[in-house]
Amino acid sequence: MxxxxxxxxxxxxxxxxxxxxxxxxxxxxxxxxxxxxxxxxxxxxxxxxxxxxxxxxxxxxxxxxxxxxxxxxxxxxxxxxxxxxxxxxxxxxxxxxxxxxxxxxxxxxxxxxxxxxxxxxxxxxxxxxxxxxxxxxxxxxxxxxxxxxxxxxxxxxxxxxxxxxxxxxLNYQPIGYNLMPKEFTMPELQKLYETILDKKLDRRNFQRRMLGFGILNRLEKPRKGGAHKAPYLYSFDLENYKAALTEGFKGGW
Amino acid sequence: MxxxxxxxxxxxxxxxxxxxxxxxxxxxxxxxxxxxxxxxxxxxxxxxxxxxxxxxxxxxxxxxxxxxxxxxxxxxxxxxxxxxxxxxxxxxxxxxxxxxxxxxxxxxxxxxxxxxxxxxxxxxxxxxxxxxxxxxxxxxxxxxxxxxxxxxxxxxxxxxxxxxxxxxxLNYQPIGYNLMPKEFTMPELQKLYETILDKKLDRRNFQRRMLGFGILNRLEKPRKGGAHKAPYLYSFDLENYKAALTEGFKGGW
DNA sequence: AATGATAGTGTATTACTGACACAAGAGTAA
DNA sequence: TTACTCTTGTGTCAGTAATACACTATCATT
The missing domain is CATH 3.90.79.10 (Nucleoside Triphosphate Pyrophosphohydrolase)
Incomplete structure (x- = not known):
């Protein structure tokens, strides 16, 4: 006041x-x-x-x-x-x-x-x-x-x-480019979706679907340093990402 | 002016x-x-x-x-x-x-x-x-x-x-209750969708999908008077329609 | 009764979703 | 070095939905 x-x-x-x-x-x-x-x-x-x-x-x-x-x-x-x-x-x-x-x-x-x-x-x-x-x-x-x-x-x-x-x-547009750092792993991206939706998603199905959208590039290097298997790093394919933003995913009719 | x-x-x-x-x-x-x-x-x-x-x-x-x-x-x-x-x-x-x-x-x-x-x-x-x-x-x-x-x-x-x-x-909400008369036939409803989307839809698949939403009631009487086979009349099931309006169809995640 | 136009319906194929299990890699600790 | 643990990567199968397509039924007209 x-x-x-x-x-x-x-x-x-x-x-x-x-x-x-x-x-x-x-x-x-x-x-x-x-x-x-x-x-x-x-x-x-x-x-x-x-x-x-x-x-x-x-x-x-x-x-x-x-x-x-x-x-x-x-x-x-x-x-x-x-x-x-x-x-x-x-x-x-x-x-x-x-x-x-x-x-x-x-x-x-x-x-x-x-x-x-x-x-x-x-x-x-x-x-x-x-x-x-x-x-x-x-x-x-x-x-x-x-x-x-x-x-x-x-x-x-x-x-x-x-x-x-x-x-x-989330259902008809890609999201994440603005929320994630430049490079990220699939589990990290999944976590973002799970957080937004406030529900658990299946790891395998999430990956398949996400890759199916064709908006991700898998980088050569994995993320090192974790105590476990090194996950692949991904980045967004800006061109496809933007195309998906304007055109939307599949979407019914 | x-x-x-x-x-x-x-x-x-x-x-x-x-x-x-x-x-x-x-x-x-x-x-x-x-x-x-x-x-x-x-x-x-x-x-x-x-x-x-x-x-x-x-x-x-x-x-x-x-x-x-x-x-x-x-x-x-x-x-x-x-x-x-x-x-x-x-x-x-x-x-x-x-x-x-x-x-x-x-x-x-x-x-x-x-x-x-x-x-x-x-x-x-x-x-x-x-x-x-x-x-x-x-x-x-x-x-x-x-x-x-x-x-x-x-x-x-x-x-x-x-x-x-x-x-x-159209992809995640029912539409038509406000645009159609109280009673209408499936081909008429399809025409509405085709007109909004400006594209042809398959008659059989449209019907199956539409009925699948569970927002239509088939009335007993058919529409008489046309020069052809009398089509069934439908009306919207208000209750389910409104539920679909607020909850949306399927929708991905 | 035959014709023409439209309505109603079934089926095969394909794509997608959801549930599930196992193998591979990376560090850790014996 | 080896076994262990945790996490990631991926394959498969079943159920469901989407697509493409063709036949039969009905009414009005002739």
Missing amino acids: LTKKELKEYCENARENYLPHISIDCVVFGFHEGLMKVLLLKVKNEGGWYLPGGFLLKPEPIEMAANRILKERTGLDEIFLQQFHVFGDPERSKEHFEMYKDLLPAKENWFTNRFLTIGYYALVDFCDVNPTPDQFSATCSWCDLNDLPEFKLDHALILKTALDTLRLQ | LTKKELKEYCENARENYLPHISIDCVVFGFHEGLMKVLLLKVKNEGGWYLPGGFLLKPEPIEMAANRILKERTGLDEIFLQQFHVFGDPERSKEHFEMYKDLLPAKENWFTNRFLTIGYYALVDFCDVNPTPDQFSATCSWCDLNDLPEFKLDHALILKTALDTLRLQ
């Missing part, structure tokens, strides 16, 4: 530069040590967590805004982003309304307005991210998808919708 | 009642005589066609706004609606900007603002629709999907995106 002074400054700036009534919230998925992670922010002097988000500059394309916001929170450029839903319940920002309504008159108070928020989800390589709080936040950090904190506003719903969308997309 | 007087009145009302910078555009699909149809509007004194659209009342949920807009254009309540994308290119309303910029000063000119538009597609029973122009339009009518006119703004893109989404959804 902002102090009155901070609020006032922020609102003046926001009214000047941002489109009113529209915000962007991003669900940033990462994958680390076999666990699915989401990037979250904890606001100063408030309980509850937020998704990284922000506003749209008046002349800015939406996707560019999402990229800008994520660049600020992660340090990353060129993030894989997918717009998935607009959340527009008139009551969705009620908490903010209650919190800020007494600090500034409605007319100049950015946060007592209604906001529609455009939901994006992002897939990123966990290790590349440098979580950076925004000016409202005390903390920006990865949270385990299995162990989520309390959310503010409707951010739990946004996260759930993103996850549902991701799971659905 | 509006006259100056009309524009002025409209803008005053709009500023008062609608959220700025946000619009809704609907792609209304219907199916008639074996052809896929889209509901379009032709504005007075302008070349080119628009999708039915409108704005969001300040306290109104998005979905309700889409319903309200479609109720006005079609006479229908309770339309099947699916939000599919937000279009936000800052240049997307350039045509409007050029058209209206000289009529009113920017400050009070609703139409020279930037608009993000939320795209919904709707599936309706062609025969139930009573196409009704809005106050800007001379004509509201069904157009054949294979024979589309010139569009204004980015409405060709919006339509294409809607169609792509619909085709994709």
